[in-house]
Amino acid sequence: MPTGKEDPKDIVQRDRVFYGRRRGRRLRAGMETLLETRLPELRVELPDTPGARLDPRRLFPPDTEEIWLEIGFGGGEHLAAQAEMNPRVGFIGSEPFMNGVASLIRHCEDRGLGNVRIYPDDVRDLLAVLPDGCLDRIAVLFADPWPKKRHHARRIIQHETIAEFHRLLKPGGELRLATDDMGYLRWMLARATANEGFRWLARGPQDWRVRPDDWPETRYEAKARAQGRRPAFMRFERLDTTG
Ligand SMILES: C[S@@+](CC[C@H](N)C(=O)[O-])C[C@H]1O[C@@H](n2cnc3c(N)ncnc32)[C@H](O)[C@@H]1O
Incomplete structure (x- = not known):
């Protein structure tokens, strides 16, 4: 999670600036x-090759039924739990924070998971090389809220990302x-509902105030609840807009 102390010059990837941490406290030797x-x-x-696409199906065995992407998986608890519950799904997790990457690998080892692949960097570079219609699910859970107005451009959810x-x-x-940030909730909803290719699946407040059963808790959610904040959970269907 960003501390705001990093010098963006140190963390420029290709033509993007990643405003976050890549390393935290020193990793134990086993994690290294x-x-x-x-x-x-x-x-x-x-x-x-410039302009080449990456077909994610090639990362997984041929009998893989769906491909899900989790962006900013943190410690990887949610991703590992989903991968265990859905063995026929191929999971790609993206996270530039290497302590989190090591933690996800630990979870995969402990649970004997073979259906997880990792992009240990800024997801925007991965998104750009994936082909149209290649994913069945995308999850962005408790993304950094960047609450100050002058930092809103750093939020991962933008009209362009939704597109x-x-x-x-x-x-x-x-x-x-x-x-768990009400300002970011309004921002996300405004952007997702502005895109006519998505439909918000909530019919009433319980549908976004209560985490669905098939949605394991993340570490950040537990922290937010412990600090008295109330998280929101939103599900959107990607509509077929070709007809
Ligand atoms: C507040 S943490 C939440 C972590 C986890 N999803 C959870 O709920 O516990 C946000 C995470 O998003 C990651 N992140 C931020 N920008 C990202 C980007 N452009 N690509 C991939 N991950 C990103 C950060 O490194 C951080 O681990």
Whole structure:
């Protein structure tokens, strides 16, 4: 999570600036070893050729039924729990914070998961190389809210990102967003509902105030509740807008 102390010059990736931490407290030796030994096999590599696309189905066995992407998975608890509950789904998790990447790998090892791949960097570079309609679900859970107005441009949810999610999701696919910040909630809703290619699935307040059963808790959610904040959970259907 961003501390605001990083110098963006240190963290420029391609032409983007990532406003967040890549490293936190020193990793235990076992976690460093996991990163060294397991990340090379699990890592999603971007194509070298400019303009080339990355077909995510090629990252998983041929009998994989769906592909879900989780953006900013933090410690990876939600992603690992979903991957265990949905063994026929191929999961791609994106997270530039290496302590979180090591934590997800630990969860995958503990649970014996073979259906998780990791993009350990800024997801926007990955989104740009994925082909249209290649994903069945995208989750962005408790993304950094950047509450100060002058930082709103740093929020991951923008009109452009929602349009990119629409491009990447199959018709009938699902976008899941969660936040505990009321300002960011309004911002997310305004952007997702402004895109006519998405339909908010809530029929009443309980549908967004209560976390669905198939949506395991994240570490950040637990922290928010412990501090007295009330999270919101939003599900949007990607509509077929071709007809
Ligand atoms: C507030 S934390 C929430 C983590 C986790 N989803 C949870 O609920 O516990 C937001 C996470 O998003 C990650 N993040 C921020 N910008 C990102 C980006 N452009 N691509 C991928 N992850 C990003 C951060 O590194 C951080 O771990």
